[in-house]
Structure formats: C-alpha cells, structure tokens
Amino acid sequence: MWHQPLSCRHISNVSALVNLTFNSPHRTASHPMYEVHPQPCVDEKALITPENKDLGTSRDVFAEDDVYQIQYKTLSWQAVSLLMIAEIVSNGILSLPSALAVVGIVPAVILIVFLGIFGLYTAKLLIDFKLNHLNVHTMGDAGYVISGPVAREVLAFGTVAFAVFSSGSEILSSQQALSTLSNQGMCSMYLVIIAGAVAFAISLPRTLDRLAWMGLFSAAAITLAGFFAMIGAGANPVPGRSLTVTASSNFFDAFLAVTNPVFAYAGHFMFFILISEMRRPEDAMKAAWCLQGFATVFYAVFSIVMYVYIGNTVQSPALFSLPPVWAKATFAIALPNFLFCAGLCTHTAAKLVFVRIFRHSEHVHSHTLLGWTVWTLLCFAAIAIAVILAIAVPIFSYLIGIAAALFAAWYTYGLAGFFWLHDVYHMKGGVNGLKQRSIGTGIAVLTVIAGAFICVAGTYVSIKLIAEAYADGQVGRPFVC
Secondary structure (H helix, E strand, O other): OOOOOOOHHHOOOHHHHHHHHHOOOOOOOOOOOOOOOOOOOOOHHHHOOHHHHOOOOOOOOOOOOOOOOOOOOOEOHHHHHHHHHHHHHHHHHHHHHHHHHHHOHHHHHHHHHHHHHHHHHHHHHHHHHHHHOOOOOOHHHHHHHHHOHHHHHHHHHHHHHHHHHHHHHHHHHHHHHHHHHOOOOOOHHHHHHHHHHHHHHHHOOOOOHHHHHHHHHHHHHHHHHHHHHHHHHHHOOOOOOOOOOOOOOOHHHHHHHHHHHHHOOOOHHHHHHHHHOEOOHHHHHHHHHHHHHHHHHHHHHHHHHHHHHHHHHOOOOHHHHOOHHHHHHHHHHHHHHHHHHHHHHHHHHHHHHHHHHHOOOHHHHOOOHHHHHHHHHHHHHHHHHHHHHHHHOOOHHHHHHHHHHHHHHHHHHHHHHHHHHHHHHHHOOHHHHHHHOHHHHHHHHHHHHHHHHHHHHHHHHHHHHHHHHHHOOOOOOOOOO
16 A cells, blocks of 8 residues: 655654665565655655656645545546446447558458557556555646656646547547437537536536546447347348458558557556546556556457458448448437537646646635636636537648647657656666566566557658648548537
8 A cells, every 4th residue: 555755853863764664564565677666755855856746745646634625545446447438439339440451451460459459568657657656636647746847747648638639539429329219319519518508517527537427338339339230241242352460561551540449549648637536546557457458349340240241442430331220229328428529628627637636725625716617617618628629620620630649659658768768767766677577678678669659650750641632632621510
C-alpha cells in the first residue's frame, strides 16, 4: 500500500530517517529492468525543487481523507479496465477490417497482435512512472518531471486537444448511428448537437467512479455490437468476394492502412488520470493486462471475421458493409458506447484543466459554488468545441488523424521510453545504471524512435489525405446537413 510521506519533524536524526526509508516493510519488489520506489520519508518544506513546487510537492494529487465531501480515490482496477475497454474499443473496431483489405490478412493480423503486446509494454512503463511520481496526474505533469515547464505545457495542451478531438470523433460516430437508424431523416448537424448534449450530461460527474457503472454497460454494448456485426456478416456473406493474404502497396497506402491498428490502441493518454483515482494504484497493471488482452483478441477476431465474409470491399466504418437491417441493429447497440466515450473524453479534458487550476484546494474536494461553476463551464467548453469542430470544419475527420499522429503516437508509444530512461537514470545510478540495463535501455530507445516515426509518417499521410480530398472535390461545406 502506498502512503503519504511522513514529516521529518517526527524523526529524531538523519540515521533514523535513512533506516526508515531503506528498511521499510512497504518497499516494492523490483522489476527485472525497472524498479518502482515508494515515496521516501522527507521534509516536504526542504524539497521545494522546480519539479515539485508547481506540482504540489511530492504528495499524491488527490489526498485521502474521510472529511472531504468529494472522494476521488475510489476506483477498483476492474472499473478502470472497463472504462478503458469502453473508450479504446469504441472506434477501434470500426476501422480495423479495412486495413486487412489493403495490406493483406496475415500482415494486418500480425500487426494488430504485435501492437497489442507493444501497448501492454508501454502501459507497464507508464504505470511504473506514475507509481514513482504520485504527484503526476496527467501527461503534462509527467512532461514537467522529465523536461521542465515547456514540456508540461506542450503535453498538457496535447492531452486536452486529443481528448476534445476524440470526443468529436465519438460524436461523429453517434451522428452516423443516428442517421442510419433514422434513414437520414434528420439533418446531420442537428444530430451532432443532440449527441453533444447527451455527452455533456455524461461528463458532468466530478469523479470517475460515477461513470464506472456506465463504463460497464458501455463496454458490454460495444462488445455485443461487435459480435452482432460478425453474426450479420456471417449470415450475409458477399458473393464472389476476394480475399488477400498478403499485398504489396506503396508507402502512402500501406501506412494509411497501418494507422488504423496503430491508433486503435490510443487510450494511454488517460492512464495517469485514471490511476490517480484508484484506491490501490499498484493494481493498475491488472487493468492494463485486462485491457490489452481483451482489445488485442477482440480486434483480431473481429477483423478476421468481418474481412473473411465481406472481402476487399469492406468499408470504414465496417458496419456500413452490413445489410441495412443488420447495420441498423448494430449501430443501435453501439450507440450508447459512442455517447459514453464522448462524455468520458470530455470529462478527461475538463479534469486536466480543473485540477491544474485548483490543485490541492478546497474546490477540488468540496462542493463549492466556484468549483462546480468552473467544472460545468469546462465540460461545456470542451463539448462545445468538439461539436463546433464536427459541424463547422469539413475536414474534421482528417484533422482527427493529424491529432492522433501528433499526440497519440507519443502518449501510447514514444513517451513511455523517455519515462523509463528518466527514472533509471535518476534512480538507478545515472549512465552506469542505463549501461547495466542494456536490454531495457535498447528497447526504451527503440520505443522512442517508434513513436517519432509514427508521429512523422502519420502526420504526412493525414496531410496528403487532406490535399487529395480537396483536389478530388470531396470536402463539403460547413454548417450543412
């Protein structure tokens, strides 16, 4: 169990402090490559460093005290896994089958499984980093730890931007579902506004445990929708369909297809926020195992079944490849998940800004008028921006790809390598510590390189897609149905 550091005024001399810190029964077992350290017993007033001064010293971002009106640290690892499954799998299954049509079934499935395992590895590094720095609440805080105030602002902005764009993406999925169910009977702009209003209501609870029960139903909904889609595809196979085992393609088309499975696992940007509200942060790895295990298996099975029965004509989203009745039924089942995930992403964006403004103040832990006013306005602002982008920006779906390339590539993959290198260097003997862990160092460096490559190549592909869309006249006008 992790504890708040004791005040050093309770320790009579330096020797006692050293003995208490290094002989504590609460020390954590070491990892083969990376050891998680409990927070040492130190005098917080003596630790006013650039890192912890702005982050509220070394204390956990959410204090545990029964006198507080709002209790944050209430999530179990099971609840966290359900929230993450609901968020990640939501849009992941919609686009994955089309990747098989471009690069072939064998390379695509190998890539899906590899990225699932790779995502589990980077999740482990993120969790270790969080447990070593309990004051880290967001990627922005983590950026401040490893590289100072500029990194904090960049990564905090990226988290908010990506959360808002993700919310907008889920709102567009909700609009597609509602349009399909209504036979295009209502203006899509109005459907976007309706979906945004529902997502706003979902985002309002101040603590994630209030959303956990909805996470259960949301995860069940998207899973059931996936199974229902596979049944529909199997019951209505496309006659004369063609399948590709492996396919050669140019870099643009191949990487465009690869971005679907790469960003299907792009939920790591929420990890720090979720772990901060866990009762037992040290159980976070159980949630990561559950998330990555389920997502990897479900992605692989869903992609293979849909592709085998539909063939190379499979669309993105894949549900549009089903017969109308099956498409309507599947969209109806998945709709609650789309709406919930839009609300969860909105909650995430608002939570980052709210904690940044009121960190360790009464407005975080109490039902104050100012606290609730600011919180409501932040949720409204986030969902309003997402809705306006979805309605007013004809290339918004392409911009989502750019946001994913610029930020999700780092949050899910590249930054984890930096976190490992930082903590081993500062906690395990500097350069010698890195040399002694040559395998771990090599993998961490490759992780950073992979994140950089995905970022650059993904941005290039997304920008080229926008240019081609304008050239082909595929870009519509803003504020139209």
